[in-house]
Amino acid sequence: MSLPTSRHSHSQYSNGYSNGYSNGYKNGHASYYKDESWAMSPQDSKYHPKFRKSAYARRRLLLKLGLIFLAVLGFSLLVSPSLRFTVFSAVGLGYTLYKDIPGVEYHDLSLYKGSATGWQKGERILFLSPLRDAEAHLPMFFSHLRNLTYPHHLIDLAFLVSDSKDNTMTRLTELLKRQQSDPDHNQWFGEITVIEKDFGAAIGQDFSNRHGFAAQGPRRKLMARARNWLLNATLKPHHSWVYWRDADVETAPTSILEDLMRHNKDVIVPNVWRPLPDWLGNEQPYDLNSWQESETGLELAAKLGEDDVIVEGYAEYATWRPHLAYLRDPRGDPDVEMELDGVGGVSILAKASVFRAGAHFPAFSFEKHAETEGFGKMCRRMKFTVIGLPHYTIWHLYEPSSDDLKHMKEMEEQRLAHEKEEKEKAEQKTRLEEGWDIKKDKDTWDKDQKEIINAALKAKEAEKGAMPSKGAGKDSGKTPDQDLRGSREGPIAHVDEPGVGVLTTEEQEKQGQVVGHENGRVKQNKLPVEPTTQEPQFI
Amino acid sequence: MGARLQRSSPMRLLFALIGLLLFLWWMIQPSSPSPRTLNINLPDNTPPTPTAALTPPKTAPGISVISMNNLTATADPLKNSERLLILTPLARFYDEYFENLLNLNYPRNLIDLGFITPKTHAGNIATLKLQDALRKVQHGPKKSRFNKITILRQDFETPTGQSEKERHAMKSQKDRRSSMARARNSLVFTTLNPTISWVLWLDSDIIESPPTLFQDLAKHNKAVIVPNCFQRYKENGVWKERPYDFNSWQDSETALNLGKTMKEDEILLEGYAEMPTYRALMAYQRDEKADKHVEMLLDGVGGTALLVKASIHRDGAMFPTFPFYHLIETEGFAKMVRRLGYQPFGLPNYLVYHYNE
Numbered sequence: 086m087s088l089p090t091s092r093h094s095h096s097q098y099s100n101g102y103s104n105g106y107s108n109g110y111k112n113g114h115a116s117y118y119k120d121e122s123w124a125m126s127p128q129d130s131k132y133h134p135k136f137r138k139s140a141y142a143r144r145r146l147l148l149k150l151g152l153i154f155l156a157v158l159g160f161s162l163l164v165s166p167s168l169r170f171t172v173f174s175a176v177g178l179g180y181t182l183y184k185d186i187p188g189v190e191y192h193d194l195s196l197y198k199g200s201a202t203g204w205q206k207g208e209r210i211l212f213l214s215p216l217r218d219a220e221a222h223l224p225m226f227f228s229h230l231r232n233l234t235y236p237h238h239l240i241d242l243a244f245l246v247s248d249s250k251d252n253t254m255t256r257l258t259e260l261l262k263r264q265q266s267d268p269d270h271n272q273w274f275g276e277i278t279v280i281e282k283d284f285g286a287a288i289g290q291d292f293s294n295r296h297g298f299a300a301q302g303p304r305r306k307l308m309a310r311a312r313n314w315l316l317n318a319t320l321k322p323h324h325s326w327v328y329w330r331d332a333d334v335e336t337a338p339t340s341i342l343e344d345l346m347r348h349n350k351d352v353i354v355p356n357v358w359r360p361l362p363d364w365l366g367n368e369q370p371y372d373l374n375s376w377q378e379s380e381t382g383l384e385l386a387a388k389l390g391e392d393d394v395i396v397e398g399y400a401e402y403a404t405w406r407p408h409l410a411y412l413r414d415p416r417g418d419p420d421v422e423m424e425l426d427g428v429g430g431v432s433i434l435a436k437a438s439v440f441r442a443g444a445h446f447p448a449f450s451f452e453k454h455a456e457t458e459g460f461g462k463m464c465r466r467m468k469f470t471v472i473g474l475p476h477y478t479i480w481h482l483y484e485p486s487s488d489d490l491k492h493m494k495e496m497e498e499q500r501l502a503h504e505k506e507e508k509e510k511a512e513q514k515t516r517l518e519e520g521w522d523i524k525k526d527k528d529t530w531d532k533d534q535k536e537i538i539n540a541a542l543k544a545k546e547a548e549k550g551a552m553p554s555k556g557a558g559k560d561s562g563k564t565p566d567q568d569l570r571g572s573r574e575g576p577i578a579h580v581d582e583p584g585v586g587v588l589t590t591e592e593q594e595k596q597g598q599v600v601g602h603e604n605g606r607v608k609q610n611k612l613p614v615e616p617t618t619q620e621p622q623f624i
Numbered sequence: 625m626g627a628r629l630q631r632s633s634p635m636r637l638l639f640a641l642i643g644l645l646l647f648l649w650w651m652i653q654p655s656s657p658s659p660r661t662l663n664i665n666l667p668d669n670t671p672p673t674p675t676a677a678l679t680p681p682k683t684a685p686g687i688s689v690i691s692m693n694n695l696t697a698t699a700d701p702l703k704n705s706e707r708l709l710i711l712t713p714l715a716r717f718y719d720e721y722f723e724n725l726l727n728l729n730y731p732r733n734l735i736d737l738g739f740i741t742p743k744t745h746a747g748n749i750a751t752l753k754l755q756d757a758l759r760k761v762q763h764g765p766k767k768s769r770f771n772k773i774t775i776l777r778q779d780f781e782t783p784t785g786q787s788e789k790e791r792h793a794m795k796s797q798k799d800r801r802s803s804m805a806r807a808r809n810s811l812v813f814t815t816l817n818p819t820i821s822w823v824l825w826l827d828s829d830i831i832e833s834p835p836t837l838f839q840d841l842a843k844h845n846k847a848v849i850v851p852n853c854f855q856r857y858k859e860n861g862v863w864k865e866r867p868y869d870f871n872s873w874q875d876s877e878t879a880l881n882l883g884k885t886m887k888e889d890e891i892l893l894e895g896y897a898e899m900p901t902y903r904a905l906m907a908y909q910r911d912e913k914a915d916k917h918v919e920m921l922l923d924g925v926g927g928t929a930l931l932v933k934a935s936i937h938r939d940g941a942m943f944p945t946f947p948f949y950h951l952i953e954t955e956g957f958a959k960m961v962r963r964l965g966y967q968p969f970g971l972p973n974y975l976v977y978h979y980n981e
Binding site: 146149150153154157158161183185186187188189190191192193194195197198205207236237238258261262265266270271273274275276277278279280281282283309310313314316317318319320321322438440441442443445446447448449450451466467 | 633636637640641644645648651678679680681682684685686687688689690691692693743751755758759762763769770771772773774775776777778779805806809810812813814815816817818937938939940942943944945946960963964965
């Protein structure tokens with residue numbers, strides 16, 4: 086028999102097989118059946134034709150079913166919108182909803198809930214900075230921006246420039262343009278929006294105006310309005326996170342966005358301190374708006390009028406609240422979390438869904454608080470998690486207050502006075518030193534010495550004049566020899582060498598005297614002869 | 625071979641067909657008594673085009689500088705080409721609603737639309753119906769297209785069903801309205817771009833209003849203004865109308881005192897016999913013969929049709945999702961507006977009409 090090459094021969098095989106099988110079975114030949122079942126093992130060539138045939142039949146059937154299914158599906162897609170939605174979404178065409186319609190955007194907000202590792206999932210952050218007379222801080226601020234490790238293209242920047250009297254606007258656009266034309270594409274940020282809006286702020290922006298107690302209520306309400314305007318104008322459906330950052334932060338970890346995001350909380354703030362000049366103790370808690378509510382705080386709030394605003398960090402309102410700032414341990418675990426009721430606005434990371442749900446910075450007294458503190462309170466009311474990190478610290482720029490400035494002025498005056506004094510002292514000293522002209526003195530001394538020595542020698546000679554000795558040189562040299570002992574020229578062995586035994590004045594100068602002068606003070610040179618009245622001069 | 629297959633195939637095909645139809649019927653069937661959400665969950669599982677989102681763009685995005693100092697919201701919006709944002713929480717899509725929307729005669733190139741749909745079966749259906757409706761408009765002549773349309777899908781679950789009975793059960797009111805407030809906030813705070821001057825809230829069941837609705841309301845030049853919302857119904861074959869929205873009111877001593885005795889997280893509701901507030905409801909202040917433009921001060925507002933100056937929303941006025949002075953959603957909104965130092969107004973004789981279920 087030739088090898089089966091056509092479908093026909095296959096089916097012949099299979100027919101024969103199946104007939105034989107069923108016959109055998111029907112006839113009740115158990116042994117035959119057994120044999121057959123053994124023969125049905127995959128190795129048996131007889132098995133395959135049947136298999137292939139049924140596969141072919143099944144394929145045709147499936148094809149028909151598939152066609153019918155598609156037809157029915159197509160029809161029902163036309164008829165039923167809900168099915169269309171289901172099917173399209175299930176096969177990933179959900180994003181194509183409304184794609185064909187000009188001017189229409191469709192966003193499923195569930196996509197933008199925010200997660201712990203947003204940078205891996207392409208979650209966009211809206212980075213918000215309210216600016217006012219901030220020109221001086223901008224270069225520092227931009228260096229922080231450049232250093233951020235969160236993918237820059239996922240960060241949308243938005244600024245609000247309000248009531249600025251300096252060149253904040255021009256400087257800002259200049260820096261932004263430079264940033265977006267950086268040769269390194271990874272430096273480019275996402276969408277950038279600069280909003281200009283003046284609120285007619287009557288309150289000055291310098292530190293003492295800003296932080297004076299009486300100014301706090303209205304000031305905070307105004308700041309709150311500014312923040313809300315910025316947020317509402319720039320928050321888009323596709324943002325997963327919102328990050329608030331003040332321009333005057335001096336030092337912050339470059340990975341701050343990831344570090345805060347990793348906690349996956351609705352609202353999270355780091356601790357904010359500021360460096361101080363050493364006369365003020367080097368460092369200080371800065372942001373006292375991050376706190377936990379206390380009994381005292383609630384009691385105080387109950388006593389106040391509807392429009393009053395409690396501001397933290399002023400003696401006028403002693404709330405005894407636990408402040409995030411004071412709980413810092415420089416060596417503490419930076420991941421330690423603390424629940425908060427009020428938050429400060431220097432650096433807030435919040436899920437966009439928090440703001441979408443309606444949380445904002447109350448520009449009125451909300452539970453006796455406004456702006457960021459009111460925001461914290463409102464988030465708690467709306468059952469969001471509000472967390473602070475006591476041991477994760479960023480550093481606010483130190484701006485001296487007017488008291489500090491006064492103190493610094495005084496200190497400066499003191500310092501100047503001190504410097505003047507020092508200078509005078511130094512001058513006096515140099516004058517003294519100059520007046521005490523060593524070289525000149527030395528010449529005089531040398532002269533004097535010479536004279537004295539000569540005088541002494543003469544006197545000795547005169548004394549011993551009657552008995553001249555051949556060893557006169559030696560005798561007379563003995564004393565100088567002994568004097569030389571211990572001096573740098575010192576070795577006594579030199580005694581008998583010619584020219585050493587007797588010190589000539591020149592030699593003396595070279596050896597003993599000069600050495601003595603090296604230290605600025607003549608130590609030795611006990612002269613061989615009396616009088617020694619010269620000595621006190623040298624001491 | 626053929627004989628065998630053909631013998632069996634009609635039966636098999638029939639079974640398959642029946643199975644298929646059962647499956648389809650199961651999929652298509654309208655929402656069962658207990659509201660069934662379509663468990664799509666696609667969004668939660670798949671981030672939007674991850675590779676595209678993770679690679680930096682080829683060209684640097686530009687910088688837009690927008691001055692909001694000259695943004696106005698005046699009594700004559702058309703003269704100043706002021707932009708209007710119409711916002712609709714879209715639980716159901718009614719053709720009459722959309723027709724009425726298209727009938728508004730403010731230039732469409734000055735109008736942005738915003739919709740938000742719940743994460744429910746009904747919401748999905750509404751989305752697709754809206755898509756079909758918008759396709760017609762936006763593919764029409766340039767002049768008749770809306771400037772921009774944003775459609776959002778909620779990122780949170782809607783607590784209860786939307787049938788009339790369930791909606792008005794007092795117990796479920798707080799949850800329902802809280803969820804509604806959140807939807808409204810999600811909508812306004814993501815679509816309110818810096819060029820918008822006015823926001824008109826128009827519920828998806830407002831099916832009839834004067835075509836000049838926006839201009840008429842804007843003419844009063846108020847921070848917040850709300851028309852009276854009525855409903856047409858048929859009684860003994862005669863069309864009549866009755867007040868529908870009871871959320872616009874002037875406060876009463878009774879209500880204020882009632883509020884004082886309540887716990888912080890309890891809310892005052894209007895229109896329930898169990899809780900008589902004796903507030904002066906705008907719905908009952910209508911005088912057919914009087915001037916349509918008579919104003920009245922309001923302490924609470926309804927959201928069926930509500931015109932708000934955009935700057936009020938920008939200042940932070942939102943729809944509280946929690947009891948705010950024992951008020952929630954649009955009524956809480958009115959309270960917040962007043963806390964921010966503005967005054968809501970109502971027009972008792974100016975009517976819009978609600979759908980009758």
